Amino acid sequence: MKTYTLINQLFGKHITHCVLFSVFINLANLAPSIYMLQVYDRVLPSRSNETLIMLTVLSAYFLIAQAALDYLRGRLLAEAAMHLEQNTSTLAIQKHLQDKIAIKKQPSHPLLKDIATLRHFIGSHSLIALLDAPWFIFYLLVIYWFHPLLGNIALAGTVLLVMLALLSEHGSKQFVQTSLPLTRQASQMIDDAYQHSQVICSMHMQPVIIHRWQQRQQQINSATRTFGKLAGKISTHSKLIRQLLQIAMMGAGAYLVIDQHLSSGVMLASTIILGKALAPVESLTGSWKTIVQAMMALRNLSPLLDTPTSKPPILPSTIAGHLNVENVTIFGQRPDIQILRNISLHLEAGKQLAIIGPNGSGKTTLARVLAGATYCDTGSVRLDGINYANGATPQMGQHIGYLPQDLSLLSGTVAENISRFDLADTDHDKIIAASRMAGAHEMILKLPSSYETIIGAGGIQLSGGQLQRIALARALYGQPALVVLDEPNAYLDHDGEQALQDTLLQLKKQGVTTIIITHRPSLTQHADQLLIMNAGRIERFGNRAEILTSPPSSHQVSHA
Known part of the structure; x- marks a missing residue:
């Protein structure tokens, strides 16, 4: 059922x-x-x-x-x-x-x-054969109705073909279970090699990559050869059995006609019906893979x-940006590994929070959680009381701006990327406003086709700083209530970092709740609160000025 x-x-x-x-x-x-x-x-x-x-x-x-x-x-x-x-x-x-x-x-x-x-x-044709195969029972009963001897011959042949089909099914299942994972691994290896081609070529890693790929291919070829031998034997035996059945049916029918048990018409008709009964069964034997x-x-x-499909939450007409995180924990691949451990914090709307800490302390993972880009195992993440700990919904996502470390722009025009590919919104003023706020407008105007310049596959190649500015404009598009910036100055020069400082100041004046993950103390100057992380935990959290002026029990500030 x-x-x-x-x-x-x-x-x-x-x-x-x-x-x-x-x-x-x-x-x-x-x-x-x-x-x-x-x-x-x-x-x-x-x-x-x-x-x-x-x-x-x-x-x-x-x-x-x-x-x-x-x-x-x-x-x-x-x-x-x-x-x-x-x-x-x-x-x-x-x-x-x-x-x-x-x-x-x-x-x-x-x-x-x-x-x-x-x-x-x-x-x-495999599905057609599958739909027609059950009818061999009906055809078999018709042949039995003609004469039991003919029916027994047809039944014996059908049993042999079904046994071959089951053998083929077993071999096909083993082949598919063995070859599919290997094929996916080989394909993934090539995709990874294409993605990191510059590193591979610069350090002459091609022979190693090719050798690993060839090992997978050899395993696939070995499984293919084994299955090919089995499939060939089954196909040969299937054809032989069917031809012998035709001869046996015709011979038995002729014997019954000679003894006047059947008419010649029944003899020919039963032979034809047997062929129609066995055709889908034989087809299935070769189609089990x-x-x-x-x-x-x-x-x-x-x-x-x-x-089950969950209904999206009903959002208020405006989102102020009150952020409340309670007991957020994220486990790694093993349950004994915790990437984040009982993270709790509260941030009033319009405030700026700077998160610092050593590498591997969980800053980027926390940024993803706050942006709705990573699921939480336990705990809640609420923006104006709306929980999005299991990922931001489309309705919630429009109120969140996120700049990740990896500058993941999609193939398309600059304008499409900034507008988050919102085809329903054709208001170019919002695109330009986000670009100006990100300090990217003048840079975009210098591109070959301005905002219509195609980037990504088939487009021009941009520098890391240009990509970061466009990604920042995308995060600011539509005036979100919460903006999460993960290392927003990683690729910026001096002028770009100064423009970023102006952006952070504008966000504060506009009352946008802003979170900055950084290794540079210069980006924390506009922050109201400071959070120091270590080993997936909150080590210090509070007013920025108080933490910076407190006794040096938190050496992580200088480390950051």
Whole structure:
């Protein structure tokens, strides 16, 4: 029942209709056999042209109807593939992005590849064979009705083919389980190599990278060869069994005709029906690899559809920026490792907080938590009372500006990146206002196409400082209530850092709650409060002036 519900969610009623169409298609499959039976047993002995014409017209009608239904079944399967993509692609992308920001979570399964696998399976002959295969029982009963001897021969052949199909299924499952992880690892290695090509080439690491990739490929090739040998043997034996069955059926039928137990028409009709019964079974024997991959993809997509959809919180018309963090803890890959330990802090709206501390103290992780870019294992993060400890919702995200350490701008124009690709908002004044506030407007005007300059793939290459200014403008776009800046001056020169100081002063005047993670004390001069972190804990937190003037029990200030 659960499987039926899952299939119904993925493909709607399309597969159900295809099953119904398969009923009529397989019943119409009997038309040629019945036609031959009647011609040999009635038309030829009676020499009746009228009967011949009537049988021919009826058989042609059933074959035309079968062809029409077969076409409609194909169209339904195409619609099912579209329904699958529409219902799951968005959920798959959202889950992949959410898994990316969960620190301790393993990399998510490539669900989009599973969707592509299912789409390919729906459009293949494997699914058609799967829909037609159960009808071999009906055909088998028809042959038994003709004569038990013929039925026993057909049953014996079917059992042999089913055994081969099960053997193929076992081999296919082992091959898929072995080769898929290796293929993904090899693909990931190449993607990582492309991403870090400059480092690899500058230090001549190509031979090592290629050798590691070749090791994975050798394992994949070994598994492929093993499965290929098994598949070849099964295919050869399957064809041999089917041909021997045809001969056995024809020979047994001829024996029964000689002994006058059957007519010649029944002999020929039973042979044709046997061929139709075994065709989908033999097709499945050679298609188990595709079927196994589709079943694994279906199983991977099951949790995606079982995940309950939560309603977004109802936000007030304005967000002031009161930030309250309570007992936030984040574990690492192992439960005994804590990246953040019981972090609690309160920041009034419009205040500036500077976070300092040694490397590895958890500053960047805390910045991600405050920006809604990382899930918390325990605790709460509230902005004006709204908890977003499990990631910022789209409604909440528009009130948060975030500048991460890695300058992750997307492929597109400068204006699109600053506006966060908000296609519904065409107000360019907001883009320019954010750029001016970030001190990036004059720099952007000097680009080849100003705000329409394409960056990223297929675009121009910008310096780290230029990218950081554009990313800062993106964080300030739309006048967010909370702005989190992680090392905002890492790539800036003297002029850029001075512009950043002006930006921080403007944010304070506008009453924007601002959090700065930095290693440079110069960026803390406008901060109202100072937080010193060490080993994932808050070591000191309070008024900046009081902490800086307190006795040197917190040597981390000079260290930062």
